[in-house]
Amino acid sequence: MLNKIRNLGIEKYIDLILLIFLISFPLLASPFRVELMSKCVIYLIFALSLDILWGSAGLMNLGHAMFFGLGGYVLALSYAVKNGVPAFMVSFGVTELPWFMQILQNQAVAFLLGLLVPGAVAALLGYFIFTSRVKGVFFNIITLALASLIELFFNNQQKYTGGANGISGLPPLSFGGSPLSILETYYLVLVVALLVYIFCRWLNNCRFGLILRSVRENESRLQFLGFNPAAFKLVVFVVSGMIAGLSGMLYVPVNSFISPNNIGVVFSTSVLVWLAVGGRGNLTGAMIGAFLITWMESLLSERLDDSWQLVLGAVMLIVVVFFPKGIIGTLIDWRKNKTGHQQPSECDDSAEQAITPDNYNVIREKV
């Protein structure tokens, strides 16, 4: 038992410290900070959803915010249409709610759709992308294009989405009629985050996770062992999309505002940066990256004037250049080195490209 605890990776300790910190945070901080932290925890969930996709399966989705935004918009629209046709629709001459908005008037259905819509979009996109064997950089480009397409779509459909202004004045989460306080909302978000974290850990540890890592390492080899990689990629894409949608739904009542910024390229890039800074494939890196960067963003922007983005940019550059595996990835390596375990230093994302005498033939065959 003791041995098991000692062998526990350093990342598990960090997770535990983070959890204790988040649980005790409201005891020390003002309601304003607690509200900020709620948003931060939502971003942790969002980052986790990308980590099972990018970190585990190696599918770098450059448009991941589309799932976040879809989940968010479904819930935001359901709030907006709760009491009939909202003002922004009236100004475009809509007098009666179309059928797809009437469905959203039912809160329970809206919550369900907030998961199912991103999941269905992921399934549809994933089906076409993965069965047509789009891989590597082409996958990245397609997802980037899709993100800007969806952003454009939400900007243009002003009648139904509020266009570039987004949808504002959204109420906080309520439970049985009475709205939740900031503190209650915070702990609700935290519990959801904890459940998502446990789910992702389970996913990574079961055989499915092992196969995902095999997809990342050597997809073409996997086929000759009887696996259909497209099926595994499709499932993780859908699961990841649904978790991102869930985080988008939580975001809406906490932020009380959603706009196309939350669905497009810029926000997609943010989550990539969190993972790049924190590290990929171990869940902890994704959370630490999201946590540090969003927290730095708000602290720096309070203390410095316009130069805060420069400082943040410099920090990101330093991390990415000097710790290409991210803060947590580097920490895990360092720790393994120290305890005399295997040094997996060659095993970063670029390992696939490195040509060694052993894989020369394989690479040549692929080309």
Added chain:
Amino acid sequence: MSFLELQDVSVSFSGFLAVDKVSLGVEQGETRVIIGPNGAGKTTIIDMITGKTAPTGGKILLDGADIAGLDPYEIASKHKVGRKFQGPNLFDCLTVYENIEVALAGHSSVFKSFVYKRDKAIKEEIKSILSQINLYNKRDVLSTSLSHGERQWLEMGMVIAQKPELITLDEPTAGMTADETCKTGEMIKTMMKDKTVIVVEHDIDFVEQIAQKVTVLHQGKLLAEGSFDEVKKNPKVVQVYLKDDDDEEVEKDA
């Protein structure tokens, strides 16, 4: 009818006929070696049997079913064909143990990957495979840190874990020392005793060690077929293949 039967199989890559109407039959339990000079179409034939390349003509019958043009994963899971690639082709950043675990037969659907449990029987199975390929003591090592020969063996272990009926080995001894080559030959003889095995190989001593029957390809066509001794004495084979390498060089220069 033979267990594996290629009937007039051809494939061309943008006009170049890589394999030209090759027919061959391999009996159940046989170990067949395919030899031939570079570019003879040996690997292409393995590619077609395992689904990497679809033939442009002909039939590939495995136990009576036509598998030509199916996806690699279907051929591997439904028709139980295993493949060892030329030059070890592994999951680099997984451990030796995990490489074998991925390959284990019968757990390759998405659903099964969720309900799979590493129970006692599975642990025993992996342990037995790892012992057979002499890597049990290195089970927690990343496959990247193995030596070249060990990597070749690990891939052989993966093929065994796949429990195939038909095993294709593409140059299993490439880059090995003489000692390792000999050990590999013994592995094939013991571990794959009751399986049907097709081996593509260059090393003539190794061919002699394992082959029951040898097929010689030349420029995409079947040149000769028979026991090792028959083939070795066949004048056509001697002319295109078994000559000294020096002659090949001369040919190329000319």
